Amino acid sequence: MRDLTQARRGPLLKPGALVKTLPPATRFILRGGPAVRAAAEQALALEVPASPCRAALDGERAALWLGPDEWLLLASEGSAASRAPALSAALQALPHSLVDISHRQIALAVEGPAAETLLAAGCPLDLDARAFPIGMCTRTVLGKAEIVLWRTGTEAFRIEVWRSFAGYLCAFLAEAAHGIG
């Protein structure tokens, strides 16, 4: 039998200026109440934010608040970083939902002094650092696509987008780059 476990192929993307694609990642959507959050935090040894629109980052892992009972858990692929088995075990007794969506979306990085301006071509949020500080994350819209936007640095954002919208998003940002002067 053939082994295709290394044959992972993401969508073909042509990111424009200021945009780059990030490597594949392991992703889970965790749903549940405060007890689930607390249990997950313990099992992962990672802050799972209780505050709205905040992300916690620890090395190769992160937890992003997406809703009052919804978190996006990220870990770099291949490592045991996701600690998925431990998490499942810890949540066993609690009403919750844990769904692997590693392949549902891909990640882009938008970086540079013009990052805010570039995103402002299609994102209606106030991206000024005073309104959207480092560590803030939220689902929002960019052009005609839904994204998760996470500010990872003064001039750096991470975008998570469903894979079939990634081509559109790259093209949109490439076009927008012509207009940021």
Next chain:
Amino acid sequence: MLLIQCPYCGERPEPEFVYGGQAHIARPQPSAELSDQEWTNFLYRRNNTRGAHAERWRHTHGCGRFFNALRDTTTDHFLATYKLSEPPPRPPAESAE
């Protein structure tokens, strides 16, 4: 493009939201015991209020939560937004001068 105060995420632009129609219409259960007219009222009858209108919004492209809002349909200004679990605030008196 309105600005809407999501009870969870704060003030956000309208494109992140989906309108959900009139609020506080509970689906009668079990539906089988209702008369045709009662069921029709649930399905179709709407206040279409001119003034303070209680309505549902969902922060679909945000936290995903439904919530309720009180909006003046003669100005489109929101008087309040509140979680589903919260009772509706009383609409303010006729004029806010």
Next chain:
Amino acid sequence: MTQGFRTVSGGRIDRARVLRFSFDGHAYAGVAGDTLASALLANGVHLLGRSFKYHRPRGLLAAGSEEPSALVAVRRDAARYTPNLRATQVELYEGLEAHSQNRWPSLALDFGAVNDLLSPFIPAGFYYKTFMWPRRAWRWLYEPRIRAAAGLGRAPTQPDPDRYASRYAHCDVLVVGAGPAGLAAAAAAVGAGARVILCDEQNELGGSLLSDSSRAAPVIDGRPAARWLDDTLADLAARQVTLLPRTTAFGYFPHNLVALNERLTDHLAIPAALAPRERQWQVRAREVVLATGAIERPLVFPGNDRPGIMLAAAARTWLNRYGVLPGTRAVVVTASDAAYEAALDLQQAGLAIAMIAEVRDAVPAGLADLTRAAGIPVLTGATVLGTSGRRRVQAIRLARIRHGAVSEPKTLRCDLVLMSGGFTPSVHLFSQSRGTLAWDDAVQAFLPAVLAERARSAGACRGVFELARVRSDGAAAGAAAAREATAPGREGVCPAGALGRSVAAAAAGSAEELAGARGFAGALPQPQRARGKAFVDWQNDVTTRDLALATREGFRSIEHIKRYTTTGMATDQGKTSNLNALGVVSGTLGKAIPDMGLTTFRMPYTPVTFGSFAGSARGDLFDPVRTTPMHSWAVKNGAVFEDVGLWKRARHFPCPGEDLHRAVNRECLTVRNACGIFDASTLGKIEVVGKDAVTFMNRLYTNAWSSLAVGRCRYGVLLRDDGFVYDDGVVARMAEDRFHVTTTTGGAPRVLALMEDYLQTEWPDLGVWLTSTTEQWAVIAVQGPTARPVLESLVDIDMSAAAMPHMSVAVGHICGVPMRLFRVSFSGELGFEVNVPADFGAAVWEAISEAGQAHGITPYGTETMHVLRAEKGYIIVGQDTDGTVTPEDAGLGWAIGKNKPDFLGKRSLQRPAMTSADRRQLVGLLTVDPATVLDEGAQVMLEPAAPVPTRPIGHVTSSYYSATLGRSIALALIGGGRSRSGQTLYVPMPQGDVPVQVASPVFYDPKGERLNA
């Protein structure tokens, strides 16, 4: 050609940088800093356009965006042709090519001017009264002529190659207008620590300061105004104020959203190749300061529209800003003080001022001294009886008039007439914000009264005119705006409450200031039998007579009068005409202006390019193009795609020489006889997880889910509460508390939204969560008698019929990749659907294709999928149902859990009309001639050759040629259809009525033997 009317010095132009340009094919020269209008005037060209209706020669009335007449087209190349631009707003560049409009054969000789002679017979609204007989002539004779005569410029004929950018912006204080009030507001706001954006429609910031003369230059903060302006702009830039020249705030939307149009390249001779032409800004400001100034009003008198008759402020601008003499000998007609400044400026520049005709009974004392010193004669209590001159004003007839009696008429030769009826505050944006205006008697204008948004007005736009007061008004507004925007505890743009505030009164102006600005609205008094047209709306050719006619015909509302006469409805939206029209009508009806009301100000303030609204949304950016993980393979293998929602789906995979039908026939036969591989990734997928998952599914779908065992699948039907079929799909139970729900491709988002709605708002007590997994899984359907051997060699699970019966699901691996394997069939053949994580989709697809070669595998597309399912009588929601079909209608009664207490739509199914026996039911139709394929959507009749109109008893929903059956098949919704089995019905088609027989909707393998193989 020389610029014979250019002054030797002064103005904000660079005389050293000569720019060549053409107008109607004639070559001219201007200089850097010119507009097309100023450059033409410098060359002595005053005839710039023809009016809309009467084709009267027209020049420049104004110098800014309010110009009604001088509309031109600018052509850069064949695709970059822009009509209807105001010459006053077209910045000159080297090589600019401009053309006049609405004239034939030329601007100087325009045959359309015959309309001017016919004008007695074509008053306002004449077209409502004629062109009605004979009836048919309207469409073929009258209307085409009217249309040809109407319109201004020509539309471009080629796709616009330019880019348009968009940007969302946020700030504490947005200041609209960079005149003295706006500059002061911006400086005060940034000084108080606010984030500030300052925009102005002109190419330079400065507003009225740009037109100040050196003769009487104001001093600001101890510096000449021009120096102060430069210093202030440098200071604002240094303090990070976003400065936006060439940027018009054109729309004020709810919750302090102001839309700006920034023009980026139209002023450049050679724009950068990829640079956007315009940018649309959507600015969300916590506080807005409107410093939009005021627009001078023309005076309404007979013959007031000839080239060379212009607003006094415009003449000042031509002279002081552009170094252009707009004439040689001028007469000034005025009802306000500002025109005296213009007269004195022009006189100092060398023009002769023949007379100032003062409409008021007396000249204010200070001005009287000035005019006396300058030796300019003044006629008080004056009116204008008429003007003369064909393509340029040559003379004006002035008189005093008392109670209709004319005295002292005199005719003065001149080539320039300046007029000023006072200033109309620009309240457009304030009014757009839904703020309430109120008539102010002191200022004689409508001024902001009650706020509807977090905005404040400053300066001339609220009736404050004197420079020092304008600046302090602006500074106060800017400071207050900053204070409120950054107040501790202020959250967001729209805190609840505190609206409907009244506007704080401006500090009262001096009596002189108010008297000087108040001016005159309406028509200057005329003797009984006045001759000549007195224009109110220059562009739409609306005269005082038209307004009088409208009132005579009973139109009383100003909105009616506007619509009947079209006054104020031209491309300048009445900036120079609205108050005069009100004044005229007020006089006619004997009703005070404030009692007349005001027509609505509407977005946009000035016309805005369509492209700037569309932005980058064209072609593939018009809507996202969604593709599946196997898309590249399909492209490589020659697939023809169709749009399904946002998705591109492979419709068929033609071999060389095959058209759609041949390809589909081949694909169908291959699936029936061997095996096909199909990309089903676009189907929606929702992971329903939680202890109450089965309860949730029971309440939602019609089916009974409690009995579904783990590892098994069931076809689910979802209704809306109105009882009509909303969606369908296979649902698999992955665990006691976990369902893998599939939806139609188009239904994925709305089904998830519906589920969330009921879950959150009706059943918040249920412990269930929903997660979309549509894009997590690539779905590869392998269908056909050889499907099992194709897959068996690749997977690590037992695929035997015993281990994996029809409608089962198993978790395992394919080529080492994690997989959910469904045994399901939408083709009627033995079938599997391989779900693998999306990034593995392409590789697994290729592996299956390769393994399938030995088993005759072929890729197939959506069209073949449709034919195969139709042969089996499987419905497509949205094709065989249309939002008016119940499950019973669609033959899905078996999918209803009869014993369930409730599910979505259950109660609606009991309504009288939903249970009637003659409802349209899904049946099969077989044409008597097996080669005839019915149109989808064709109607079904009981009798042949039915007369028109006849009520059809049904319609065809799906219709294909079935290669498997060697004949056509169709599905149809027919009234009482299931009781009509075997009946002959008739389907009108373009070639005539086609007889058909009602049959079972299952045309192939009705017992399902192949499915269960």
Next chain:
Amino acid sequence: MRATMQPFSALSLLKRGLSGQRGWAAQWRSPEPKAAYDAVIVGGGGHGLGAAYYLASEHALGSIAVLEKGWIGGGNTGRNTTVIRSNYLFDESAALYDHSVKLWEGLSQTLNYNVMFSQRGVLMLAHTVHDMQVSKRHVHANRAAGVDNEWLTPEEAKAFCPPLNIGDVRYPVLGAALQRRGGTARHDAVAWGYARAADALGVDIIENCAVTGIRRNTDGSVAGVETTRGPISTRRVGVSAAGHSSVVMKMAGVELPLESYPLQALVSEPVKPVFPCVVMSNTIHAYISQSDKGELVIGAGTDAYTTYTQRGGLHISSHALEAVCELFPMFRRLRMLRNWGGIVDVTPDRSPIIARTPVPGLYVNCGWGTGGFKATPGAAHVFAWTIARDEPHPINAPFTLERFRDGNLIDEAAAAAVAH
């Protein structure tokens, strides 16, 4: 009967032109409201004025008043994109709208007022296989119902409307349904024409008169209306108040299945003739034609939320212009001149209600959503019938209030819009 109406014609224009157009009388009077009328129409839009006209001209109902809270024709009549067509899917709808088109065809002559009905053809584009199925179903259904509608290939569509971009677009044009009898008309003229003709028949058109209450007899039937200009007695009240229907009907305790949404439209600056017909694309939401004055008239969508502000969001207009620019990329350089909003009252099945109500003597004509203008003469005509005879005309018989209870919906929207 028309003795009181000055005839409009080329000759009368010429004659009066010689005397400075001075001889024209008011097109309609401005009477004080009387204490009582035989019938009162609430709402002075095209529908209300038309109903009054037909009540007077065909049913000889005696004294009739039209009460308008603002100025006549100032609501949706004067705020729409003036598209007229009758190629609706269901027989009930097609009959109603085609009744209207037939009246449109002679309306200028009937009213002696040029309403500029221009049968330029309405082209409805199909961009997907699903669109084609829906469009062809319309064509076949219309033909059976005697309503003209034909299917065009993309090339034929392009020939009919040369600016149309059929290939180089996100959603290529796969075909189009053409109703040649469809077109546009001059909206203000419809209101004014009906007003003038009704006035000549003695109808009192009372502007600036808002209804504030509906008076009832002890048996529940209508006794009259309260207005801002005093009470008026009447036994028949016909409500034709578009977006405000819910508010007016609530005065009589009648709750309607209606929601009022903002609908926007916009025009470009006028240009010389460039666009020969009406083009509609339901899939990408583009609706465009060119007016007699030369403006491109573009319909936008409704906002998502209910409101009475007569104002919609910027993104709604932008979306309409995206679609227009995608189909007609040469129009990107044209400029928007004016944008405005109306309030449209929408029923659950997107079809109107023209019916008696549970209150005897109270009739309602509402729920037209985005489609009211085209139906003006037909709806007014059958509404007048319903008021005069206290029973529906066969054409409006299906458009009852009760259909929502019984499930007899006439669901044009569902039938067209469900994609798969």
